[in-house]
Amino acid sequence: MLLTKKTSAAASGASSSPFVHSLRRGMAHALPTMDRRTFLRRSGVGIGAGLAASQLSLVKKAGAADAEQKAGTGKGKVEVKRTVCTHCSVGCAIDAVVENGVWVRQEPVFDSPINLGAHCAKGASVREHGHGEHRLRYPMKLVNGKYERISWDTALEEISARMLELRKESGPDSVYVVGSSKHNNEQSYLLRKFMSFWGSNNCDHQARICHSTTVAGVANTWGYGAMTNSYNDMQNAKAALYIGSNAAEAHPVSMLHLLHAKETGCKVMVVDPRFTRTAAKADKYIRIRSGTDVAFLFGVLYHIFKNGWEDKNYINARVYGMDDVKADVMAKWTPDKVQDVCGVDEATVYEVAKTMAENRPSTLVWCMGQTQHSIGNAMVRASCIVQLALGNIGVSGGGANIFRGHDNVQGATDVGPNPDSLPGYYGLAEGSWRHYAKVWDVDYEWIKSRYASPAMMTKSGITVSRWIDGVLENNDVIDQDSNLRAVIFWGHAPNSQTRGLEMKRAMDKLDLLVVIDPYPSATAAMAAMPGKSEDLNPKRAVYLLPAATQFETSGSCTASNRSLQWREKVIEPLWESRSDHMIMYQLAQKLGFGNELCKNYKMQKVKGMDEPVIEDILREINRSNWTIGYTGQSPERLKAHMRLMHAFDVKTLRAKGSVVDKETGYDIAGDYFGLPWPCFGTPELKHPGSPNLYDTSKHVMDGGGNFRANFGVERNGVNLLAEDGSHSKGADIPTGYPEFDHVLMKKLGWWDELTDAEKAAAEGKNWKTDLSGGIIRVVMKNHGCHPFGNAKARAVVWNFPDPIPQHREPIYGTRPDLVAKYPSHDDMKTFWRLPTLYKSLQQKNVDDKLYEKFPIILTSGRLVEYEGGGDETRSNPWLAELQQESFVEINPKAAAERGITNGSRCWVVTPTGARLNVQALVTERVAPDTAFMPFHFAGRWQGKDLLAYYPEGAAPIVRGEAVNTATTYGYDSVTMMQETKTTICNIEKA
């Protein structure tokens, strides 16, 4: 019956379904379960009021919008710039439509083989960066508690003068630079160079607190510490195990590939303390106690060994030490012990093992859930070992698929500001420095003279996770001359690191604090808000410098699957912002090494000022980063790939055939999209990139490979090289072999295949320091061999605190009985220049009975609407409207015990003494003993709104408590990763 016939009485008496009412906008009637967004939106109506007033209706638009309207008609000069989203590491391409220099529209790029046009809420809203209403517009200085506008000249002058003063008083190591995973490859690389010429290794970036444990653990297992396969390749998986990854919220578009795989038969299992949105899509969800991944994974491995499911041939040929691991696992991880530690029963663990074993190739995915622990390095290695046992590494559809975080955290890790390496993971030994001195065309002795001493030049710096201790600790226990006296937050938020209360104290004690960012970030507010008066350094100077976003410059970025994509510049830098590489150059000039920094680059004019040409920086990377194959990805090849996206196959990422790029004449035939590193040799060698690492089924010039020979030839009489018969397809050497250097080349009789020019460069060198790339060319093209050798992966990493991964209880936990059985490591007196506590603190927590006062495990993680520290995304009204309140997820049972109702306010308290005022979201997502908070919020501090402490007009729209204001001490035993995934708290009704 049509609704429009009003004559019938029956129509008026018809009952409407309760379901209809419950879908009413605003959800006035609560459903039995309240979804996160609805519950929060109701509570945030007031926040939008100020905003709504300026955007009342679609009929009338006021003020600045009118100017944009003129630009949005399509009748002016319209250009389409292809760029890449600036948020996560999936690397979704975007076509930005620009009219008269204003970014007016954005279109999906269906052609992209990586995202096929798809986006998440963040990617679909990037155009807002072109509005940037809440951005930092001008340089500012903190004067009497308020931020005042100053000129760039004044800012650069004062900052550099202060830095030089500190250098004179306390040495170059007194300045800490927190670099960025949001810098593109060229900027990250330039920052490492900048720090080298400043004379300190005290630099770091977000990878430390994200996947540092992955990189260390995985690289030490088989050679490179990166995602082995790709999101696309997951379509070939027959089973997928997600452990510690909420991809549906952290890497939404990756779910396109996974869900397609699931539709075509892939079995999906999700292991997580929370029933996440990813778990909602799983065939099987397994809840574990936060921090017990080793127990779970080795419980799985126990069943694999017990049933003989391991791939014996693969292990014999390509893995070292599996027998030792097996002995350990069979003894220590019997089902009863597994259940005691992680809470998962035997039947479930068995089923996971069976599914992974019977549905090969199977892939294993992990993210922060595995990495952010004091034993993160052990957890990731346990994952690697499981995959090695199943023979899943180096296989399409298998792999250790590690989802990286920020858009260029992979690139920044590869070539950027790491405290323990030079770009390309070249270490800090003299050989590496000499290699770079040559590339940078500066005298090695001059670089050495910039450092406080030769010892400081080769010593790893302090990590970003511990900079506060670099300020606050006693000077005699820090392994450098002076404490840290200045910190520059260059594209990094403070609220993503732990121990916020102490961070505030550290910020107050500094002599110099500088923020270089498109947004003021929480640092601005934290620095300006009043703290303890005894902490405040009267000479402290705080500056904010407006940096341009990645849409206001061009450059390359590396996605999680190691593909490099080139971003075109969309718009000119807004307001007075400057690109990061321009700022680096200008600051370097003031500090006295501007010429050295940029001598190899041409300059271009941007807003009348010199800016290093980005392509030239990439070319310098191409000339130097042989170790990880960042040498083949020339600007021309990358740009051609971006223009010819449609010609790449979605499943294999390979070019479908011969297609010539009109602009450069370059033919993409044979290339993998984005030339995923390693893309060995010079661009002329035309290596296609490596889509799946360690894949022996392919020739090395086809993207194939094997495990790296990085750990020696033999250990305790056992061969560390690959066994006979195990090699990449078509290799001239059918056995294991070490990495190549001039000696081996001569021995094999391949030396004379080098040209004279190559010989001159390669004499006395190895494949990593041969600047001609000749060794690589001959080894790979002529002989099908891998320049880094052919060896076994290590299941036993003898240089790690636990050669075989062991479970150890977190520093702050709720199970004193298990602390007794699985205590943490011994304390370390000097670790990354600082004393670091493990066992003693853990034991003190038990002795103080903290588990009684704080009986709830507090874990934190991501929301799909926000990214990282969050000030950037919370300044985008389209995103901010969706998540308006910081909240804590608490189980109904725990909530009832505390008299907490859904939507009410509560206090989250932790052993640090911090108290966070947040909204309670009562949900069964978390178990009764666990609570979850998103970490993206900042701008409120223990119940107080910090709006007044931001620069005027540049505060994020949504502000909330930062979970890390209250998080606790705890660091990984290899990389100093912070233990954010498991600490303890209690929750009180407010």
Place this chain on the structure above:
Amino acid sequence: MARMKFICDAERCIECNACVTACKNEHEVPWGVNRRRVVTLNDGVPGEKSISVACMHCSDAPCMAVCPVNCFYHTDEGVVLHNKDTCIGCGYCSYACPFGAPQFPSQGTFGVRGKMDKCTFCAGGPEAHGSEEEFKKYGRNRLAEGKLPACAEMCSTKALLGGDGDVIADIFRTRVITRGKGAEVWGWGTAYGSKQAGQPPQGAQPNGTANGGK
């Protein structure tokens, strides 16, 4: 040409809100007006399902039926649009719509409502296609540009499909056949008495307690 339709594949929707922000972006929709929302059922427990909801461009549109000033109309492709100049903001369409599609900008003053705003299937309004007037009042007109709704084109997992009804039904059907399920959320079970209706997927129960057997 078949009618223009939306369908959201609940097996794929991960509540990422790309559809929501894509719409906001494309039409500069102000704070407080939600043309498209993601609705989640059974949030946080096995059986959790999300679907993206906006105007469904009904063939027999209740909003059109009840409007006292007849400001609604169908285009040839079945898209339901309305005329804001005629609209008096009475809100009756909002009561009538089972999907909550009609939105009213929040002006803060009690009882005052602006013109109704809703999803237009990215087909603009009665003003000239692609004109400044049309953009200011209704947003972009992607259909007249030869494109499809921004929300469907940007969906992270291609859960939300929008376009020619026959084409998207075909896409959806292929998926349902390949995986063997997925039509239940749309009432298939209720209509045809399937056992799967309303049941959580097999095996998606949480296992173990988190606190180690205590």
Place this chain on the structure above:
Amino acid sequence: MKAATFLAVALVLGTAACTEREQALYQGKAENGKPAYEGTGVSAFTAPGWTAGDRNSWEQELKARAQRGQNEYPRVN
């Protein structure tokens, strides 16, 4: 009986003057009446591959676009 019928008829006819509106289904029409396939006339924002004014080319383009942008099966399987 006859009087009642006469009265009823009279009442109906009499009240017919207080006109009730047609309640058949209202099918609105756009003011400018132009269908979408006429295009916007703004080439910079228009997708390529079809001709403005040509209904068939527009329909074909939208069908092809739906497949291209929303169906990954042909590209993956």
